[in-house]
Amino acid sequence: MTRDMIRLFKVKEKQRELAENANGASHVKKQSAGELRLHKDISELNLPKSCNISFPNGKDELMNFEVTIRPDEGFYSGGTFSFTFQVAPIYPHEAPKVKCKTKVYHPNIDLEGNVCLNILREDWKPVLNINTVIYGLYHLFTEPNYEDPLNHDAAAVLRDNPKMFESNVRRAMAGGYVGQTLFPRCI
Template sequence: MIGLFKVKEKQREESKNTNTRGSSVKKQSAGELRLHKDITELNLPKSCAISFPNGKSDLMNFEVTIKPDEGYYKGGKFVFTFQVSPLYPHEAPKVKCRSKVYHPNIDLEGSVCLNILREDWKPVLNINTVIYGLFHLFTEPNYEDPLNHDAAAVLRDNPKLFESNVKRAMSGGHIGDTSFPRCM
């Protein structure tokens, strides 16, 4: 116990000394500390990469790029933005797909239907789990819990047509009235 009090006293003293010099030290929230730990322990598949467009000083906002190496979406490149709340891990990160994609579980506005980002989120989950969940959406799209109902119906009823639609969309074509930018 005595050691803990000495550490706390030393921290208070250091804080006081830095404040008297005019510099301000930003105190990290519990969410930032946990996120930092999660990011340092990432074990991503080789087809996934993380980047920090605002620099490493803004860990709470980052991007993940997924380049599937198998399945319908093989050869595509899909970018997701992550916004992490200071309440993390008690609150799931907000994830959006920046790449317009023909997918049953991602709508045309970039919303993602992944159960661990909604009702199944638990504080024991982490960023690595979310990235693997997103990666799994590209290797095993799920027509049973869709955001894009048209794509889900095509996947369910005619997987060959679905595969053709995915290839057309990824190469910058049209599906119905919707045009997709090239993402290969």
């Protein structure tokens, strides 16, 4: 392409921009590839009835959202657990950053809200999506995994004494102490 043609394209682009602004059309922010993919993922969500997604900063800020999970089976049945998602502009080439906002007694979630889920770490692949992550989080509540723990104490109790683990979960969800840790009521 010659320099004159490039200059002509730039002039045409500038004229089109000026015309749009003159007509009161607001300038649309270009979306990153990650935002476009995330928009597609969200539009195709097929969540279980026990999971809900919300956008506390409005639909204009898709890259940060919250997911609430209310398990209807297993140890955590009846509880409500909230997660924040932060999605990088290079998504899906990087997994979303997920934190649990609800303090929970769980072998795969530590007391700071860090989540141990393989697809958020070493097993992440760009073919995975937000739907997959939410189902993975839901699965942590229906099938907690003591073999890959963040909370080693909870994992040991689940492995060695499932009845005591169940009792600890119920006490924590009701807003009680497990050991030295006080948990907020989430049922």
